[in-house]
Every structure is written in C-alpha cells, then in structure tokens.
Amino acid sequence: MTSSEITGTAQHAAWQARELPPVEEVRPGLWSIPVPIPHNPLRYVSVHAFALEGGGLGLVDCGWEHEAGWTALTDGLTGIGAGIADVRGVLITHLHFDHLGLAGRVREASGAWIAMHPADGDVVRQMSGRDGAAAVATQVGFLVGLGADRETAVSDVGDPARWESFHRMATPDRDLLDGDVADFPGWSLRAVHTPGHTAGHLCFDEERTGVFLSGDHVLPRISPNISTNPGGEADPLRDYLAALAAVGQRPEPAEVLPAHEWRFTGLTARTDALRAHHEGRLAELLTAVREHPGSTPWDLAGHLTWSRPWSSYERGMRVFAVxxxxAHLRLLASRGAVVGTAGPVPRFTAA
Incomplete structure (x- = not known):
C-alpha cells in the first residue's frame, strides 16, 4: 500500500502561509479555482472547471455565496480565458453552502443546469423558502434533545436571519445517481455515491485521466465532520465508514482532487487513516461513557479531546462537536457497545 503524499505543493505552501492558493491547470483542460469561505478555518473551496468538447465549461462545486467568492470565481474563470457565461453545467458534490451557495447565481448568469444526488437535492427542496425562525426552532429543539439547556441552544444556533441564506440555495435541475456519467462532453466523470458527510455526497471518478474528485469525503489533513441532523440519517457515521471502505477498495487514482486543502496521492492509505481515526475516537468515547454513565451527548462532548480546550467552544463549533x-454514540449503540435511555433526552451507559 502506498502512503499518502502531497502533490498540490502550491496549495500546501499557500495553506502554510495562510494565503489563497493560485488557480492551477491540474490536467489539460482541467483547472482548480480557489473560492474563499468567510470566517471559516477551511479558508476556501476548490472549484474544478472542465473545458468541454464542443465549447463551454463544466464546474464541480461553486463556492460560498458572497461577493468575495463571486469575484474569486469570475476572476478565476477570466484567468483561464473563460467567463461565467461559458458554464454549461454544474455538478455539486453535496448540499453545504460552500459547495452549492453560488450555484444559483451561476445558473442565472449562464443558463447552466445543476445536478446533484437526489438524497441531497430533496433536502435542498425541503429547505427552499423555509422561514429562518422555523429553522432556528428546529435546530434548538434538536440540541435540547441532545442535552443542551434551552438558553445555551438558542445562543449557539444564532439569529434567524443567519439561516435565511441557507434556505435560498439553488434547487437542482437534474438528479445524479451512483454510477451515472455526468454530461461533460469530452470527459468520463462517473458519480460515486459516498454518504456520511451528507446523505447524498458524491465523489467523481474521471476515468480518462485517472483523477478522483473527492469533495469533502476524503480530505488530506482533517476528517470531515460527520454529524447527526434533525430529520437526517439514523447512523451517518456507519454510512461514512462503509463509504470510506468502498472508496479505499477502488483502484488507486493518479491523483486525488479534494474540495479543501491540497491535492494528494495514496487514496487507500488516506481512507485507512480516516477509518483508524474514527475507531480511535469511538474507543475514547466509550471510555468517557464508562467513566460518566448516564451522560447525554452534550455532556459527553465535553469529556472528549478536541483541537482546543472545550471551554473555548461555542456557537457553531460547539454544535458541530456535539x-x-x-453520531459516534449512535454507531456505538448500533454495535451494542452502549445503551441509551428512552425519552426526550437519551442518557448513555456502557452495555
């Protein structure tokens, strides 16, 4: 098994310098265009632009909807001798705002179609036009159900106005299922369904060049957030680990093009490392349950190791952590390692 190695050296150098990386032609007719994410430690999403046979461009992901992001995307396209009007289609790896946010604006400016997996597309349709106050109430109720006190939950979820933009994202024109080949003439871009980060997350295997666009499913440095959500999948971490194992069994691609951080090789090695990370995390959580029996998910999050002191976590960071x-507790329960009490707020003990 080969190890995972950095190939996006300019991306990596820019990351270390805390700068936006350059636009790069990573294969003939295929470019990566960094689009910044405001106030986010991920810093940017790599939008991938494909020159299509017969003219025009196809995009994989679009970036976060804000003016700096729009400027970065349009300037990036100008730098490769194209423009927004040249976009014919947009493939979305998953529904998160840093990937789907600008898609509606791209479609409005170009007439391009938007495609994504129906498991995510249906969620976007359900969210479309939803009132921000209703979304906040749902999120607050979900956190209270995980053990938060209501006042803290309200503070962490934030103002309803903050949620409005998430409910104005573009709904897809086309569904894309596992194994489908995208309508990008001149390329063989096959969809690979990899649920976990979201229920409809897609990677794309470009069979002509051997590159693998991994979205947020496999990142070179960090593990993507795998969380439970109101009305979401019952056991998202089980789904994620199964998808990781399946991707790790695929033939090694020539290069992995993730949506964040930098390009790399050694997909199997990286999927193995991510699976090992989660098994270690599950073991740490099981120890916490044994040491603090009868604790809620909210309580148990505070007994785990995080990248910074738990006391400094608040708002979105704390919500994602809890x-x-x-998600890890649900997998432990499905494995029979822990038991949760019935009722509005589960409390866990070791089986």
Whole structure:
C-alpha cells in the first residue's frame, strides 16, 4: 500500500502561509479555482472547471455565496480565458453552502443546469423558502434533545436571519445517481455515491485521466465532520465508514482532487487513516461513557479531546462537536457497545 503524499505543493505552501492558493491547470483542460469561505478555518473551496468538447465549461462545486467568492470565481474563470457565461453545467458534490451557495447565481448568469444526488437535492427542496425562525426552532429543539439547556441552544444556533441564506440555495435541475456519467462532453466523470458527510455526497471518478474528485469525503489533513441532523440519517457515521471502505477498495487514482486543502496521492492509505481515526475516537468515547454513565451527548462532548480546550467552544463549533459526538454514540449503540435511555433526552451507559 502506498502512503499518502502531497502533490498540490502550491496549495500546501499557500495553506502554510495562510494565503489563497493560485488557480492551477491540474490536467489539460482541467483547472482548480480557489473560492474563499468567510470566517471559516477551511479558508476556501476548490472549484474544478472542465473545458468541454464542443465549447463551454463544466464546474464541480461553486463556492460560498458572497461577493468575495463571486469575484474569486469570475476572476478565476477570466484567468483561464473563460467567463461565467461559458458554464454549461454544474455538478455539486453535496448540499453545504460552500459547495452549492453560488450555484444559483451561476445558473442565472449562464443558463447552466445543476445536478446533484437526489438524497441531497430533496433536502435542498425541503429547505427552499423555509422561514429562518422555523429553522432556528428546529435546530434548538434538536440540541435540547441532545442535552443542551434551552438558553445555551438558542445562543449557539444564532439569529434567524443567519439561516435565511441557507434556505435560498439553488434547487437542482437534474438528479445524479451512483454510477451515472455526468454530461461533460469530452470527459468520463462517473458519480460515486459516498454518504456520511451528507446523505447524498458524491465523489467523481474521471476515468480518462485517472483523477478522483473527492469533495469533502476524503480530505488530506482533517476528517470531515460527520454529524447527526434533525430529520437526517439514523447512523451517518456507519454510512461514512462503509463509504470510506468502498472508496479505499477502488483502484488507486493518479491523483486525488479534494474540495479543501491540497491535492494528494495514496487514496487507500488516506481512507485507512480516516477509518483508524474514527475507531480511535469511538474507543475514547466509550471510555468517557464508562467513566460518566448516564451522560447525554452534550455532556459527553465535553469529556472528549478536541483541537482546543472545550471551554473555548461555542456557537457553531460547539454544535458541530456535539452532533459529531452524537453520531459516534449512535454507531456505538448500533454495535451494542452502549445503551441509551428512552425519552426526550437519551442518557448513555456502557452495555
């Protein structure tokens, strides 16, 4: 098994310098265009632009909807001798705002179609036009159900106005299922369904060049957030680990093009490392349950190791940490390692 190695050296150098990386032609007719994400440690999403046979461009992901992001995307396209009007189609790896946010604006400016997996497309349709206050109430109720006190949950979820933009994202024109080949003439871009980060997450295997666009499913440095959500999948971490194992069994691609951080090789080695990371996390959580029996997911999150002191976590960071802890608890429960009490707020003990 080969190890995982950095190939996106300019991307990596820019990351270390805390700068936006350059636009790069990573294969003839295939470019990566960094689009910044405001106030986010991920910093940017790599939009991948494909020159299509017969003219025009296809995009994989679009970036976060804000003016700096739009400027970065349009300037990036100008730098490769194209423009927004040249976009014919947009493939979305998953529904998160840093991937789907600008898609509606791209479609409005170009007439391009938007395609994504129906498991995510249906969620976007359900969210479309939803009132921000209703979304906040749902999120607050979900966190209270994980053990938060209501006042803290309200503070962490934030103002309803903050949620409005998430409910104005573009709904897809086309569904894309596992194994489908995208309508990008001149390329053989096959969809690979990899649920976990979201229920409809897609990677794309470009069979002509051997590159693998991994979205957020496999990143070179960090593990993507795997969380529970109101009305979401019952056991998202089980789904994610199964998808990781399946991707790790595929023939090694020539290069992996993730949506964040930098390009790399050694997909199998990286999927093995991510699976090992989660098994270690599950073991740590099981120890916490044994040491603090009868604890809620909210309580147990505070007994785990994080990248910074737990006391400094608040708002979105704390929400992601708690819902990620809940995802790990659900997998432990499905494995029979822990038992949760019935009732509005589960409390866990070791089996």
């Amino acid at each position: 819902t990620e802890t809940d």
